[in-house]
Amino acid sequence: RLCQLTAEVLECDCSHTFLWQPQEQGYVAVASWGDSADQQETLAALTIPPEAIADLVQHLEKEEVVQRAASDPRGLFPSVLLRHMEVTVLLGMALRRGEHIIGVQTAGYRGRTRPFTSQQHRIALGIAQIASIALHNARLLEQAESANRLKSEFLATLSHEVRTPLNIILGYNEILLDEEVSHPTTEQAKILRRIRDNTRGLVELMTTMLDVSRLEAGRLLIEARHIQIADLLREVETETRDLREKTNLQFFWRIASQLPPLYTDPPKLKIVLKNLIGNALKFTPQGSVTVEAHAHGTGVEICIADTGIGIAPASLPVIFEPFRQVTDTSRPSQGGVGLGLYIVRRLLELLGGTITVESTVGCGSTFRVWLPFERAADALPQ
16 A cells, blocks of 8 residues: 555656565565566565665665666666666655664656656655654554464463362362361361362453453354343353352342343353343442343343442443453452453454443442344354
């Protein structure tokens, strides 16, 4: 695109981008515009050694933009390459990273001997400056994406390797807690239960980190099928019973009758709902939590409402970002690393759904999950 724009703006026949490649120890044509297939093939196989264009780079250090005709004995660019590219007049522009020249952007005429004008020189200088900024930003983005991939791979490996010994600890812990096997004393059982709870927390954390790494790497597969919403919510009710029984809250389930089947991935949707229910219980010291499901347009809306501490308006825009937690200095920390709502949002994106939140400090919050009843199979990521 840079080469095309250069040729169009300068009204010339061709344009090329040559960048220094450390692994090749030379300049390589990374892009071109206006070349024949034969010329493109030649460029693709060519590496220009630094000494071949040392004079050109030296001139660009001082002038930023230089012009030469193919017939000029001073050259500055390999004459054999100019002849093969059929370039008669060449304009070279410095591509920089900071103070260092990292490449050359060229613009060329074919068959025409009239030089580029001073106005074209000024335009070329602007093109080179903008291109240098764009290339620098592209490099920074590439580095950031590479670092992000490495981070995700590290988290996935760490999570997998740590979960195995933690599950072994849990297995032995259950054996020690078995009164018929080890006969623990009351004090021993109390310590063992504390070990079990803390280990389960670590397993949950490692599982969360693994889910995040899979989400960011695009490796979390969606396996959608038709389900009855009421059946799925009854399963969620059963699977969260232990968590709910640890509180003194009232819990209400209100599910509309005769809801159409929902085409979704049940385990992924369960993760969404369990995260939201867990958050509601965590931040509701007293009162109630209500789960409600009803038809809404072409889909179903599932609401998780609580009478808890609520969320300040200033915090609402960031609660779905990773590693962000809403803090309340008047209350003790509720634990966690701030990934629950991030996973909820990302999973709903994969499922074709949305989530919104309404909250009032001191009165509670309502999270609204919407999912379409039907979604084309090819629209779901595989």
